[in-house]
Amino acid sequence: MNYRTCLIAGCFLCIGIARNLNGIATAGSSFRKSRQLSCVFETSKIIPLSKEIETIRLNVRLLLSGTESKEAQRSHSENLQENIPSFFVEESSVDILQHANEDINALNCRISTYFTANTQIIWPGKEIRASSLDSWFICTIKHTAEKFATTAFLVQTRQENENHNQGQLSQGIAEQSHVSAVFLVHTRPLVVKSALSKDVLFDCAFSIDHQADVTIQWLFRRKGGHKKLIFTYSGSSKQVEHTTDRAEMFLEEISKGNASLLLRNVGMRDEGTYSCSVSVSSLTGEQTIQLQIEEKPTVIVNVDSLSLVEGEQHKLVCDIRNYYPLDAQAQWLRELKGSRKVPDVVKNVLSSSHRQSSNGTYSFSRYFLLTASLEDNGHTYTCRVDHQSLQSPIRRSVIVKVREGTSIIWLLLLLLGLTVCLTVMLCYLHKVRSTAKPKPY
Numbered sequence: 001m002n003y004r005t006c007l008i009a010g011c012f013l014c015i016g017i018a019r020n021l022n023g024i025a026t027a028g029s030s031f032r033k034s035r036q037l038s039c040v041f042e043t044s045k046i047i048p049l050s051k052e053i054e055t056i057r058l059n060v061r062l063l064l065s066g067t068e069s070k071e072a073q074r075s076h077s078e079n080l081q082e083n084i085p086s087f088f089v090e091e092s093s094v095d096i097l098q099h100a101n102e103d104i105n106a107l108n109c110r111i112s113t114y115f116t117a118n119t120q121i122i123w124p125g126k127e128i129r130a131s132s133l134d135s136w137f138i139c140t141i142k143h144t145a146e147k148f149a150t151t152a153f154l155v156q157t158r159q160e161n162e163n164h165n166q167g168q169l170s171q172g173i174a175e176q177s178h179v180s181a182v183f184l185v186h187t188r189p190l191v192v193k194s195a196l197s198k199d200v201l202f203d204c205a206f207s208i209d210h211q212a213d214v215t216i217q218w219l220f221r222r223k224g225g226h227k228k229l230i231f232t233y234s235g236s237s238k239q240v241e242h243t244t245d246r247a248e249m250f251l252e253e254i255s256k257g258n259a260s261l262l263l264r265n266v267g268m269r270d271e272g273t274y275s276c277s278v279s280v281s282s283l284t285g286e287q288t289i290q291l292q293i294e295e296k297p298t299v300i301v302n303v304d305s306l307s308l309v310e311g312e313q314h315k316l317v318c319d320i321r322n323y324y325p326l327d328a329q330a331q332w333l334r335e336l337k338g339s340r341k342v343p344d345v346v347k348n349v350l351s352s353s354h355r356q357s358s359n360g361t362y363s364f365s366r367y368f369l370l371t372a373s374l375e376d377n378g379h380t381y382t383c384r385v386d387h388q389s390l391q392s393p394i395r396r397s398v399i400v401k402v403r404e405g406t407s408i409i410w411l412l413l414l415l416l417g418l419t420v421c422l423t424v425m426l427c428y429l430h431k432v433r434s435t436a437k438p439k440p441y
């Protein structure tokens with residue numbers, strides 16, 4: 001068997017294994033399909049006497065109501081057997097799925113009790129009961145690759161566990177909580193990368209189960225800095241306030257649940273965390289988005305090609321200009337055209353210090369002194385630059401030609417040869433002239 005057949009056979013084996021794995025696990029299944037999600041439930045309780053607060057974490061299930069597949073039903077009953085507490089989310093106009101549909105393995109889910117500090121949350125359609133103080137939950141579903149995050153407020157709809165309370169849930173007793181999503185805030189993506197001077201959209205959406213006036217605030221925090229309010233929209237007065245003219249919201253879109261912010265002409269000063277905070281009644285949902293500025297370097301090498309005599313020296317300089325952020329790698333490589341050998345990394349390469357221009361971008365150079373040797377002839381010297389803003393490294397090459405040097409001995413011999421030639425010629429000329437002279441008789 002040659003290696004190609006071997007490779008093909010290997011591939012089929014791999015596909016076979018992958019298929020089998022798929023058959024066993026629900027891996028690769030979307031949330032929409034499975035309608036259930038593993039979550040971590042977090043709650044805290046005060047330890048009697050010591051007054052310390054203990055955080056309790058439990059594995060729970062988030063189950064969506066609606067048309068359930070056979071598979072989902074089966075695992076429901078399995079969950080009950082496994083004593084995994086479940087949160088049944090009843091259908092409501094606030095659709096978690098619309099904002100969180102992805103491969104369930106790429107979703108991170110956290111549910112916690114929403115502490116209301118002993119104040120009742122007034123919410124239309126939810127009658128207030130004495131025991132309703134601990135019936136609010138907050139559920140955050142985050143994509144592991146920072147694609148989106150959704151925070152939903154869940155309220156308990158049925159009080160069937162009247163005599164069960166959270167304490168029992170924390171002891172791992174299988175329990176079903178019937179909840180309904182009444183309000184959610186969603187942002188995507190969680191990291192925005194932009195080049196300098198561009199306009200950036202911070203996408204934020206919200207959904208509420210009834211018509212309500214919302215207050216939207218956008219806050220900005222630079223790394224290590226304080227939170228600063230940059231935009232406020234007040235639903236009751238329809239008033240806006242902003243601290244920078246470069247920020248705007250789409251006011252006519254707010255009624256459709258669009259709380260996005262547009263920031264114009266971004267610079268390094270805008271790098272940091274942006275929070276979209278939506279308040280309705282006494283609930284505030286908040287999600288954050290990071291802004292990172294990225295500028296690609298321009299790479300310039302001081303020569304395109306070099307033709308040197310053996311022993312001659314030439315400085316090769318690679319300029320890496322106007323990039324951001326600071327970390328960039330630059331190497332000089334020596335390689336033979338068409339050769340499959342791994343290129344050599346040139347040693348004794350020096351770096352200039354980093355310069356920062358007024359717009360915040362950085363520049364530096366990498367250089368070395370090339371002393372031409374015959375074995376360099378036909379080689380290429382390449383400056384390879386890598387930076388987080390680049391899909392693949394930038395390469396700039398110089399082709400080097402080296403010819404044999406004419407040594408000093410050769411020069412002397414040449415000179416000697418010329419002198420001999422000249423003498424011989426002079427002698428000859430002299431002789432010819434003397435013989436050609438007409439005889440004086």
Ligand SMILES: *[C@@H]1O[C@H](CO)[C@@H](O)[C@H](O)[C@H]1NC(C)=O
Pocket residue numbers: 201203204205250253257258259260
């Ligand atoms: C909000 O509106 C803007 C402008 O029309 C649009 O670009 C953006 O995608 C919208 N965002 C959401 C979450 O709907």
Ligand SMILES: *[C@@H]1O[C@H](CO)[C@@H](O)[C@H](O)[C@H]1NC(C)=O
Pocket residue numbers: 196197295322357358359360361
């Ligand atoms: C930043 O400044 C440098 C030098 O002034 C300039 O060459 C470069 O184009 C600027 N970059 C941007 C993105 O404006």
